[in-house]
Amino acid sequence: MEKLANKISIKIASELSYDKDKQEVIEYGLIALFQTVLMVMVVLLLGLILGIFVEAAVVCFGVSILRKYSGGAHASSIASCTILSTILCIGFAFLGKWLAGIIQSDAILLTVLVLTFMFAIVIVIMKVPVDSPNKPIKSVSKRRKLKIRTLIVIIFYLLVSAGLFFVRGNLDLAISALLCLLISVIWQMGTLTGPGRFLIEGSDRLIYRIITMKGGHNNNEN
Amino acid sequence: MKINMKSLYASIAVAATLIAATVATSACMWFIYQPEEPKSLQDN
Numbered sequence A: 001m002e003k004l005a006n007k008i009s010i011k012i013a014s015e016l017s018y019d020k021d022k023q024e025v026i027e028y029g030l031i032a033l034f035q036t037v038l039m040v041m042v043v044l045l046l047g048l049i050l051g052i053f054v055e056a057a058v059v060c061f062g063v064s065i066l067r068k069y070s071g072g073a074h075a076s077s078i079a080s081c082t083i084l085s086t087i088l089c090i091g092f093a094f095l096g097k098w099l100a101g102i103i104q105s106d107a108i109l110l111t112v113l114v115l116t117f118m119f120a121i122v123i124v125i126m127k128v129p130v131d132s133p134n135k136p137i138k139s140v141s142k143r144r145k146l147k148i149r150t151l152i153v154i155i156f157y158l159l160v161s162a163g164l165f166f167v168r169g170n171l172d173l174a175i176s177a178l179l180c181l182l183i184s185v186i187w188q189m190g191t192l193t194g195p196g197r198f199l200i201e202g203s204d205r206l207i208y209r210i211i212t213m214k215g216g217h218n219n220n221e222n
Numbered sequence B: 001m002k003i004n005m006k007s008l009y010a011s012i013a014v015a016a017t018l019i020a021a022t023v024a025t026s027a028c029m030w031f032i033y034q035p036e037e038p039k040s041l042q043d044n
Helices: A002-015 A020-050 A053-070 A078-102 A106-127 A140-167 A172-190 A194-213 B005-024
Strands: none
Touching: A002 A020, A002 B005, A020 A053, A020 A078, A020 B005, A053 A078, A053 A140, A053 A172, A078 A172, A078 A194, A106 A140, A106 A172, A140 A172, A172 A194
């Protein structure tokens, strides 16, 4: 995918007489576009096939919107990212649906909701944003902006969760969507902590080993 | 209808640049792979 983005950007740059800087920006934008389209399509399609479309969509968008502002640990290649993100989105969607079936008490649901957002706010204050070596965030004002934006997203999720809690009635879908949103927040905030980072990096290494055993390759090596 | 290739390339370039600029104002990409950010988009 990176190779394709590179080829397209070089072609565009040569046709439009762009310099190296502009070509790199186009390549970067194309990688972002390809990665997002691929991930959303794979997760939603699998969600549709497995009968967890809404739950998978909630996890997919819930995690990625929050991640955009909070940052977090990263995979070493697009292939590894696609596999890991798909497993997590589908796994969490199933988990949310399953938990919706077993959690019958409103008190438990409300406690989980309150604890999730308390945890999220603590992590936002202490850790956000978490940058990566490939995209360092040096500017103090940008770090402050990202922290505020993450907090706004968390407050928005809190309002959506509260809305789902109050309209749930006997709607299993509302409860599973609520639980999927809470799982997304816990997971994304968890990846900003040491153990979360360790978990992602360990899974990434494992997937990389499996990919290379099957004759694949790491995008970073090209 | 013949497609004007230059216009097509320009449209892709504009769309890709807009997406790159959106990612540049974020902490990272939407999913868990983050390629190296171009120097012209980095904040110093």
